[in-house]
Amino acid sequence: MANLMRVIFAVLALIAVPLAAQQNMPAAPYAYTQLEDPVLEAEATALMETLRCLKCQSQSINDSDAPMAGDMRHQVRSRLLAGESPDQIRSFLTQRYGDYVSYQPQVSSTTWPLFAIPLVLLALVGLILLRRLGKKRSDGEPAQ
Secondary structure: OHHHHHHHHHHHHHHHHHHHHHHOOOOOOOOOOOOOOHHHHHHHHHHHOOEEOOOOOOOEOOOOOOHHHHHHHHHHHHHHHOOOOHHHHHHHHHHHHOHHHEOOOOOOOOOHHHHHHHHHHHHHHHHHHHHHHHHHHHOOOOOO
């Protein structure tokens, strides 16, 4: 019985220690601090509105309070201070987190189905409607 208790305690300690460490991490410096330059902060805010929080998924990183969103805000602000353009920052975050991070996905080898499938479906619906309407007219039924 004592050995079983030790094993249970060891397993709980292995689980609890990493979780506690994650909660005690300080926020990145620019996670909740705006830039002093209002022009750069406006650029950062505009960019952060177009990037998705990967934890919340329905909020931009500008609106989210998740720690991951704070880290992403820090990346945006610190990279703007370093002289990178918003497009370079978006490219970096897309490479790091995937295409899903952007609310404005670019056409690429992984995202082209997102753009092509709606067009294919629209064309298919148009063909079906044309065939049905054409068949009704050729059968002598009045078109509506």
